[in-house]
Amino acid sequence: xxxxxxxxxxxxxxxxxxxxxxxxxxxxxxxxxxxxxxxxxxxxxxxxxxxxxxxxxxxxxxxxxxxxxxxxxxxxxxxxxxxxxxxxxxxxxxxxxxxxxxxxxxxxxxxxxxxxxxxxxxxxxxxxxxxxxxxxxxxxxxxxxx
Numbered sequence: 501x502x503x504x505x506x507x508x509x510x511x512x513x514x515x516x517x518x519x520x521x522x523x524x525x526x527x528x529x530x531x532x533x534x535x536x537x538x539x540x541x542x543x544x545x546x547x548x549x550x551x552x553x554x555x556x557x558x559x560x561x562x563x564x565x566x567x568x569x570x571x572x573x574x575x576x577x578x579x580x581x582x583x584x585x586x587x588x589x590x591x592x593x594x595x596x597x598x599x600x601x602x603x604x605x606x607x608x609x610x611x612x613x614x615x616x617x618x619x620x621x622x623x624x625x626x627x628x629x630x631x632x633x634x635x636x637x638x639x640x641x642x643x644x645x646x
Contacts, residue, residue: 543645544620547591551622551641554586558639559624568597568626568637587643592617594642600625604640619644 558564564582567575580595587593592614598604604623605611623640 544618547620547643547645548622550587550591551620551643554583555622555624555639555641557586558582559626565626568639569628569635571597571635583641590646592644592646596640596642598638598640600636600638602638604638606642610642614642614644617644617646 558568558579564579567579576595576597579597583593583595594606594610596604596606606614620643621640623638625636625638627636
């Protein structure tokens with residue numbers, strides 16, 4: 501009788517341990533999965549990656565590079581349209597093209613409307629191409645979460 505009760509006790513302990521492990525595994529999986537999707541670190545890394553991708557396209561494609569080095573309003577408007585098409589709807593964005601010595605800040609209207617929002621800034625410098633080599637420019641991309 502002692503051996504039989506002893507086996508039952510060990511079986512109950514084993515069943516309880518397995519049950520606890522299963523429940524703990526499910527809870528950890530659910531908790532970690534939810535945190536990963538909404539993590540501010542992952543979200544900011546994705547936004548920085550998007551900004552770098554857009555800026556790399558602007559700098560590497562000849563026609564866009566020419567628009568950066570040109571300084572007309574038409575050039576800037578074409579660049580703004582290109583960038584606006586690549587920024588997802590849940591984000592806002594603004595592109596600035598400036599001389600190297602300029603601070604290249606947002607205009608006051610956009611700055612005021614985005615003051616309390618989470619914002620990200622990346623920039624690249626474009627120095628020259630075959631037709632423009634006298635005036636390097638700075639391209640700064642501002643992105644914020646709406």
